[in-house]
Amino acid sequence: MQRLGDLGIDQDLGFERRQWVVQRGGWTLMVVVIVAAVLGLFGSGPLSSAEVTSADGTLRVEYERFVRREVQHELSVTVAVNAQASGEVELWVDVASLDTMVVDTISPQPTEERIEGERQVFVFAVGDAEQLSVRFDVAREDMGRNRVSLGIVGGSETSYTQVSYP
Amino acid sequence: MESVLRALAIYMILLLIFRIAGKRSLAQITTFDFVLLLVIGEATQQALLGNDFSITNSVVIIMTLVLLDIGFSQLQHRFPRMGRLLDDVPVLLVENGRLLQPQANKSRISESDILHAARMSQGLERMEQVKFAVLERTGEISIIPVQQGE
Numbered sequence: 001m002q003r004l005g006d007l008g009i010d011q012d013l014g015f016e017r018r019q020w021v022v023q024r025g026g027w028t029l030m031v032v033v034i035v036a037a038v039l040g041l042f043g044s045g046p047l048s049s050a051e052v053t054s055a056d057g058t059l060r061v062e063y064e065r066f067v068r069r070e071v072q073h074e075l076s077v078t079v080a081v082n083a084q085a086s087g088e089v090e091l092w093v094d095v096a097s098l099d100t101m102v103v104d105t106i107s108p109q110p111t112e113e114r115i116e117g118e119r120q121v122f123v124f125a126v127g128d129a130e131q132l133s134v135r136f137d138v139a140r141e142d143m144g145r146n147r148v149s150l151g152i153v154g155g156s157e158t159s160y161t162q163v164s165y166p
Numbered sequence: 167m168e169s170v171l172r173a174l175a176i177y178m179i180l181l182l183i184f185r186i187a188g189k190r191s192l193a194q195i196t197t198f199d200f201v202l203l204l205v206i207g208e209a210t211q212q213a214l215l216g217n218d219f220s221i222t223n224s225v226v227i228i229m230t231l232v233l234l235d236i237g238f239s240q241l242q243h244r245f246p247r248m249g250r251l252l253d254d255v256p257v258l259l260v261e262n263g264r265l266l267q268p269q270a271n272k273s274r275i276s277e278s279d280i281l282h283a284a285r286m287s288q289g290l291e292r293m294e295q296v297k298f299a300v301l302e303r304t305g306e307i308s309i310i311p312v313q314q315g316e
Contacts, residue, residue, distance in 0.1 A: 027233070027236060030229050030232070030233055031233060033226070033229060034170055034226065034229055034230055034233060037167045037169075037170055037226045038167055038170050038171075040167060042167055042222050042223075042226060043167060043222075044167045044168060045167055068218060068220035068222050068223055069220050070219065070220065071217070071218045071220055071223075072217070165220060165221075165222040166220060166221045166222060
């Protein structure tokens with residue numbers, strides 16, 4: 001126990017000063033984290049919303065780069081339906097990726113779902129529409145980076161990467 | 167990430183509500199106040215977390231709240247006038263053993279409350295032994311006893 005005049009106090013000003021420096025540094029770091037969060041680094045924001053298009057432009061996917069585990073988010077797929085189509089669009093997603101997700105709803109509802117090897121195929125009735133927009137409400141069950149591949153059966157394909165936080 | 171904005175909104179609203187409620191609501195731990203604090207905690211949880219139970223969301227919200235707290239305390243430090251708005255000022259309740267009725271009434275404090283504080287903090291027995299009693303910003307009542315030989 002030190003003595004400062006009449007006061008018995010266990011002070012260590014050197015330690016205190018170093019601590020204050022660390023504290024200020026910590027606050028700055030936290031502000032950076034929060035700003036990054038608002039911008040979408042951990043999901044739901046401009047940094048996270050992304051889009052990828054297939055090489056021939058017939059398939060466009062809007063996805064989230066960053067998501068949080070078990071939090072629902074949207075995956076939108078827009079397909080340009082070709083003229084001599086059979087009134088149906090067959091969209092496939094790789095099974096390995098689908099296994100890491102829980103698919104809550106698919107809008108519009110597919111008329112058929114089947115597995116072809118490593119792909120899960122969703123069949124949608126389009127009639128004579130020129131474009132099909134499908135919305136998947138999904139949630140990642142796992143954490144970490146995932147590469148999702150998807151495409152049209154007998155047509156173009158594309159892929160994207162998604163990081164899931166705990 | 168809207169969680170940050172939700173945390174901000176809840177913090178400001180709670181700050182405003184408790185500020186308006188007055189000092190005694192927070193310092194005194196009677197059964198009423200205990201129940202109130204307990205239930206308010208539950209009521210805010212849903213608003214803060216929503217459907218998102220991830221660790222990331224929790225940590226971001228906690229960081230936001232802590233930063234707000236630090237921010238406001240820095241603000242009070244630099245701008246004392248602002249401090250008054252956010253955190254109130256002390257009020258004299260007893261002067262030389264005499265209870266100042268208007269202030270005590272407005273602050274919802276009784277002679278009994280003051281004697282309670284006098285017993286707890288100074289071991290005093292009667293109002294005549296209290297030189298000053300002050301309702302502090304924190305809601306506590308501080309007692310200055312009459313010095314020996316006064």
